[in-house]
Amino acid sequence: MNRVVVIGTGLAGTLLARRLGERAVLIGEEPHAPYNRVLLAEVLAGAYGPDVIELPATPGPRLHTRAVRVDRARRVVQCESGDEVAYDTLVLATGANPVLPPLRGLFKEGATELPGGVHAFRTMDDCLALSQAVTQGTRAVVVGGGLLGVSAARALARRGAQVVLVQQAERVMERQLDPASSELVRKHLTSLGVEIHTECRVRAVGVVDGHVRRVELHDGYVLGTDVTVLACGARPRTGLASAAGLEVRRGIVVDDELRTSDPHIYAVGDCAQHDGTVYGLATPALEQADALAGLLTGGTKKYTGTRTLTRLTLPHSADPLDLAAFGETEPLPGDDVVQLADATRGTYRRVVVRGDRLVGGVLVGALGGVGALAHAWESNESLPADDGAPLLHLLTNDGGL
Numbered sequence: 106m107n108r109v110v111v112i113g114t115g116l117a118g119t120l121l122a123r124r125l126g127e128r129a130v131l132i133g134e135e136p137h138a139p140y141n142r143v144l145l146a147e148v149l150a151g152a153y154g155p156d157v158i159e160l161p162a163t164p165g166p167r168l169h170t171r172a173v174r175v176d177r178a179r180r181v182v183q184c185e186s187g188d189e190v191a192y193d194t195l196v197l198a199t200g201a202n203p204v205l206p207p208l209r210g211l212f213k214e215g216a217t218e219l220p221g222g223v224h225a226f227r228t229m230d231d232c233l234a235l236s237q238a239v240t241q242g243t244r245a246v247v248v249g250g251g252l253l254g255v256s257a258a259r260a261l262a263r264r265g266a267q268v269v270l271v272q273q274a275e276r277v278m279e280r281q282l283d284p285a286s287s288e289l290v291r292k293h294l295t296s297l298g299v300e301i302h303t304e305c306r307v308r309a310v311g312v313v314d315g316h317v318r319r320v321e322l323h324d325g326y327v328l329g330t331d332v333t334v335l336a337c338g339a340r341p342r343t344g345l346a347s348a349a350g351l352e353v354r355r356g357i358v359v360d361d362e363l364r365t366s367d368p369h370i371y372a373v374g375d376c377a378q379h380d381g382t383v384y385g386l387a388t389p390a391l392e393q394a395d396a397l398a399g400l401l402t403g404g405t406k407k408y409t410g411t412r413t414l415t416r417l418t419l420p421h422s423a424d425p426l427d428l429a430a431f432g433e434t435e436p437l438p439g440d441d442v443v444q445l446a447d448a449t450r451g452t453y454r455r456v457v458v459r460g461d462r463l464v465g466g467v468l469v470g471a472l473g474g475v476g477a478l479a480h481a482w483e484s485n486e487s488l489p490a491d492d493g494a495p496l497l498h499l500l501t502n503d504g505g506l
Contacts (some may be wrong), residue, residue: 107126109122111196113376114132118139130192140155140159143387145158150265167215198347198376200376204335206336221315243266246266249272250273250277254277262294276289281430286469356376358378359378433465443457464482
């Protein structure tokens with residue numbers, strides 16, 4: 106039986122190992138059982154315990170160790186534990202590392218560990234350390250106002266922290282949302298007590314007795330802090346692949362069969378670069394794992410890319426906020442924009458049409474119609490020519506989720 110070794114216990118690696126059954130060996134360095142990283146913010150917020158977000162167990166062997174080298178000539182993975190694991194097929198699902206900004210004072214010369222009070226927000230250990238550090242009234246600064254930063258700020262606020270979110274761009278979640286929907290997210294966060302600074306760059310941190318107590322902005326303004334969260338994005342984890350001589354650009358380069366430059370090695374998830382794109386999102390990772398599982402079990406359907414839709418739910422006891430964004434949310438010259446807003450219901454829907462095709466949209470609140478809109482976008486088919494009525498029907502339809 107062909108032996109498949111999978112390095113990485115995130116969503117992609119675990120799904121693949123589960124699909125392949127007992128012939129798959131799963132190697133992961135985290136001490137925890139595999140878990141759904143997408144739900145870490147809910148654990149931080151106290152809504153779920155860590156056990157709730159555990160993934161179903163894989164039927165094959167699982168090793169708790171770090172893979173340190175791939176010997177392509179011998180087809181062996183060398184592990185930090187001293188184990189050598191032979192493979193017929195190797196799959197790299199190594200994920201991504203958090204981006205640590207080059208802030209003055211963050212690292213002493215030669216240091217590799219973050220100072221006290223500073224946390225990334227990528228792993229279960231990050232989440233548990235943050236949970237232990239935050240109590241009612243804790244001063245917390247979140248650096249980064251993208252999807253991860255917004256989720257972290259909301260979770261910390263729900264734990265009772267005094268949260269300040271600092272965003273370099275002009276608005277929160279600027280990559281996914283248009284200005285109007287971004288403003289709704291900003292209002293939601295401020296209703297939870299989050300203080301938001303946009304168009305602000307952090308230039309330094311102040312360390313007192315090994316613990317960061319100050320965050321200094323580019324204009325000289327200083328924020329006092331007990332806990333600082335770095336939510337500045339993630340970078341594909343490609344070290345193993347590079348050291349093994351595989352082709353690496355932004356991520357590990359793969360073809361439509363998710364195969365790397367070595368015919369015996371594949372890559373999926375946040376570490377993989379397919380057709381020039383590193384997705385860094387859960388849905389593409391799962392689709393890649395599913396496609397590769399099919400190919401490794403005799404299927405022929407290749408992976409041709411994923412059209413990604415961002416979903417975010419910001420719970421609140423009185424006023425939850427749900428949003429979805431897909432495709433191009435900012436129109437180009439000549440595009441048509443259809444927009445509906447209902448201040449009473451707190452809903453906002455906006456889609457961008459280019460020619461006869463739906464190219465993107467944003468929905469906030471009452472997401473019943475997102476399924477139909479997403480289908481129209483994903484299919485990339487011509488919209489019916491009927492004076493916009495079918496599109497208006499999609500926008501006002503509360504079914505199809």
